[in-house]
Amino acid sequence: MKRLVIANCGGFWGDDPTAPRRQVEGGPIDYLVMDYLAEVTMALLQKQRARQPGTGYPADFLSHLRDVLPACVQRGIRIITNAGGVNPLGCRAAVNALANDLGIADRVKVGIVLGDDLYGSLDTLLSSGEPLVNMDTGQALSEIRAKVLSANAYIGAAGIVNALERGANVIITGRVADAAVALAPMMHEFGWSQTDWDHLAAGIVAGHIIECGTQCTGGNFTDWPLVKTYRRMGFPLVEVEEDGSFVVTKHPNTGGLVSVHTVAEQIVYEIGPPAYLTPDVVARFDSVTLEQEGPDRVRVTGARGEPAPAKLKVSISYHAGWRAFGRLLVSGPEALAKANKVAEAFWDCAGGRSAYDQALHQFIGWNACHAPLAACEPGEVLVQFAVRDSDERKINTRFAPQIVPRVLGTVPGITYIADQGRPRASEVVAFWPALVSRDAVTQRVIIGDEDIAI
């Protein structure tokens, strides 16, 4: 029976840069999937591309690819990544140049999946009867239309599957559903159809479990004392069988832990109702069974799926003002009382909290993440001041310059954070979740000069 090994090598753009190489060199794998696109990333990339047309994709991808591409082409490992950002064609040019540089251009066949980027067609969509109202608030897009920075539909696995069928070994997409990069190779290898709901659901569950990297292999785990070491944390692998059952594991001699509990915690991570909506299938997260098959091996079986939803999710980013943070460390004794005094004095000097659209301070070390756990007095408190406002200049001239003077001009025993500098306002990019008809989004797959709409 055919078994497919899919390796994840990072849960976000900025994850451990040694992971791609470790996943390729640590043992046999068939596919390497790489994730670079947080929601906010699309806005940053769209801006980058506006300034400089060849850019618009995460450049880190190229250094990661340099580490693994020769070994991947030699061993027949195929790479699937959303590193195309808002410019998959630009990313392809860079990958081809890299392959040339490495002397393996003849063995690299890049496939590009397009169709997610709706930034240039927003007005056409609006006038064709796609209202793109905010799913959470019901507001019309017209309220923020002028401030839109990017707009991308979360597309499904079909384009990647097409590229695999046409022989691509490096597949670059823009925004796709996170779990689609793992589902696509299963559909391709096992011949699962686009209405094979239970199998598709299994692929989505597998993709969801590994999409946050080490969060399923012992990271961020409640029973942390059970994890022997975090050194050389093992990134996740799924070994998938044709019937959709799979094992979550990691390479030998790596840190971390794969147990029923580490996997279960990740299944319930950032989900809503147990009917988990994706462009390809509604996966029932309340259907799967977990079983410890061996050390660091958890078998997942029984996934059930339901027909895919009628609409696709769109993430629209827009400019939403400016914000800044500033911090002062107040030492004890009486750290809390002194911190309160400093906060009062600071806001007075900065024009008052009501001068800003939003303003607050939090006591890190006491109550910044949630309400205090202990009744005892903290030894020291890091006071974090924060403001958000539509006026960048107000933040830079009234808020920012008033942080450091409080060291000299208020209570005793405040120390300034050395590497902080004077705070500066940074742009706030906010998100507008919406839905769009499937008909409004067409995936295109380009390999070489061959451009096919699917």
Added chain:
Amino acid sequence: MPSDQRTVRVPLIRLCLARSGDKGDTANIGVIARSEAIYEWILEHLTPAFVKRHFDDLCQGEVERFELPNLLAVNFLLHRSLGGGGTLSLLLDAQGKTYSQFLLAAEVEVPEELIHADSRNAHQQE
């Protein structure tokens, strides 16, 4: 429960595991029971109202609960709990990453046998 049953006061971490994250201004906390008996206890006692009370300062909206009996898990959605969410929020933990740990610190009164049955898996072994 029978009136002669002995109870103990313990933090929730003795009964379950949890992980939290965000979707916009909504935090989710997935809670996994350490045994089937504990799962039954959770269904009865770890209610949306309990969670809403515990997150009184942070949660401005409704709390919803979904059941995943296959994983002995329930999933809570805490609406309007992240100061606007994502990049809009001025909160230090704008993604609710720490909310699971805070929930697990909540103290509850439970039948003693619920704890003893699962001591081998408990977070802090005694």
